[in-house]
Amino acid sequence: MDLGALTLNPPVLVASGCGGTGRELDALGGLAGLGAFVTRSITLDAREGGPAPRIVGTPSGLVNAVGLQNPGIDQFLARELPWLAAHDVPAIVSVAGSSIGEYADLGRRLGRSPGVAGIEVNLSVPDAAGLNIFDAREPFSAARVIAAVRRDLPRGMPVLAKLGPQSNRIGESARAVAEAGADAVVVTNAVPALMPDGRPGGLSGPAIGPLALRCVYEVRVALPDLPVIGVGGIACAADARAFLAAGASAVQIGTALLHDPTTAVRIAAELGGDPS
């Protein structure tokens, strides 16, 4: 699958927030041979993340309230990106911001950094308000964020828009971000949920698989020519094939990596690097 200057071959990627810094997965043989590695969402300033417990298991899924822990863009560029850039797998940097200006700033900094293969704009943090992240659920807001990130980027640098699971409006959102300059959409993010102690969190894992699949299908029907990357509950090659059949051009593997860090490479090998 081609996105501007970036080729995703095989069409299997690590989903944001589920692959550590990349080094941990690599040490387990779970990075080489993938289409791309997507980082956890990076913000302008460092974030400590939420209190423990941050992740609880639920039947066929988990709810997380990690709270976007990350070292901030400066530390990320200094300490993590060089390692990723020196490895075989393209690095797509996920970004989240508390304002349009912050998203624009992040885009500008990343556009100038060698080793960035693409930017994934997180427009669907399950608890955006609580985390003081710009709420981009409205298609209009999402489009403004994408336009701001796109503005100062080099031409061939792909921008991926990661949309939330509101399947009733997902076609509308996809159209808005595509018109604003997104090269592809990533559907979907964790579903807004509640931790047992009442804190907001996001549900992911096989429990949300059919919901994510529906989101992919909705975008495919609304915009037949827009590349869609499917994510949500994919745990084996058969799941990945179902997403490709529903219209995805590539898939991301997330929660499944937490119980088996080799899931993505195994799925990539089983798909044989062939997107069809």
Add this chain to the structure above:
Amino acid sequence: MSSARDPLHVTGEVLSVKRIGAYRHLTLVAPGVAERSRPGNFVAVSVGDLRPRSHQTRLSYWIHRVRNTGSHGATIEIIVEPRGAGSQWLTGLGQGSRVDLTGPLGRPFAQPKEPVSCLLVGEGHSAAPLFPLAERLRERGCVVSMLLAASDEQHLLAALEARRSARSVTVVTRDGSVGRSGRVADVLPELLAQVDADVAYAAGSVETLHAVAAAAEAHGAWSQVALELPQPCGTGLCNGCPLPVVGEDGVARIVRACHEGPVVRGDRVRWTALLEGA
């Protein structure tokens, strides 16, 4: 790319499940994992039937022993306390069952270069990683003393075995069913002074580890504490195991218990933040 020091994700096989007191002692064939492991490493087990798997989070267990059986190569042994759904599934497995696991993981205990006096403090099932540590320390000429603690006799791990690996063994139980009656904190200052410990190694609840770190500091000894915070993945991928520490640079930060730990220097942990669940 992976190297000989990196952890492995393998499908292991259960060789035996034995009951010891309140615990189950599992021997697993896990090719390559045993050979790489050092005292203080753990394995993260994927819970539930291999596929489809309803449990997405994983459970971590200390590597208790590594043994070379002639027929199966090197095996690992873990001590599991059956509690919730995951540990009950694991301890209910029969001989020959397959289980996915990753290991060895985490930072092991740092061992002294000189032959010094070491006090090893283990509470309940968490004493498991101290036995291979005791052996290593003895090989290095260290004087090894052990303090084993538990709620009662059923939850006391291998006191007999401890007597083979350590010069002196002290036992405390909360109900006084065996050894002295009390908690780790009650006997610690006296014991540290008695064995004139240079290093205290500890594995147990956060409260116990805090007590060990504080008593060691008061005595002028180093401490190495092995933490058991919930670890959804155990491999450093999910950021789900926040551990508040003070870095080498003096700056307070949150690190991943499974990756930058689970064994850390006691004086580096921000205990108040940890006990408050921050």
